[in-house]
Amino acid sequence: MRPLTEAETRVVFEKLGRYIGENIQLLVDRPDGTYCFRLHRDRVYYLSEKLLKVAACIPRESLVSLGTCFGKFTKSQKFRLSVTALDFLAPYAKYKVWVKPGSEQSFLYGNHVLKSGLGRITENTAQYQGVVVYSMADVPLGFGVAAKSTQECRKVDPMAIVVFHQADVGEYVRNEDTLT
Numbered sequence: 001m002r003p004l005t006e007a008e009t010r011v012v013f014e015k016l017g018r019y020i021g022e023n024i025q026l027l028v029d030r031p032d033g034t035y036c037f038r039l040h041r042d043r044v045y046y047l048s049e050k051l052l053k054v055a056a057c058i059p060r061e062s063l064v065s066l067g068t069c070f071g072k073f074t075k076s077q078k079f080r081l082s083v084t085a086l087d088f089l090a091p092y093a094k095y096k097v098w099v100k101p102g103s104e105q106s107f108l109y110g111n112h113v114l115k116s117g118l119g120r121i122t123e124n125t126a127q128y129q130g131v132v133v134y135s136m137a138d139v140p141l142g143f144g145v146a147a148k149s150t151q152e153c154r155k156v157d158p159m160a161i162v163v164f165h166q167a168d169v170g171e172y173v174r175n176e177d178t179l180t
Helices: 006-028 049-055 083-092 101-108
Strands: 033-040 043-048 068-073 079-081 096-099 118-121 130-135 140-146 161-168
Touching (some): 006 043, 068 083, 083 161, 096 101, 130 161
Antiparallel strands (some): 130 140
């Protein structure tokens, strides 16, 4: 487990910035201690510095994971956020989308959010902005990318895609064999 390089940190923070903006600072400097990002086998983990010091005595070969997996780097060095980061992204999300109860199941099966399933959307959401998807009961379901801005959403037909699916909590069931 090693610290992220400058380029890796930039890629990770750019991706996180699409969803939580400047609130990235709140992830690192928390009231309960200082947290950091570490890379282990192409996966980025988020953990406290206390836990990092305790794990220093474990050999790298024996270490499976540590902390919360935020995502992984692909072979082309792009960063892909994992659904396990949802609990940390949801409280700090700048842009949110709420889906109707009838569309929750469709989203949890890995489908995009259509205009007909859109309950509410945060004002001034730009096109291609990262959004956190909530149920109408304010339960975070996943995250995605806004396909249309807030203004465009008002004018499009009901079958138009308004949020591109990125990850959802249904992945725990669909991919339970491959999630680490």
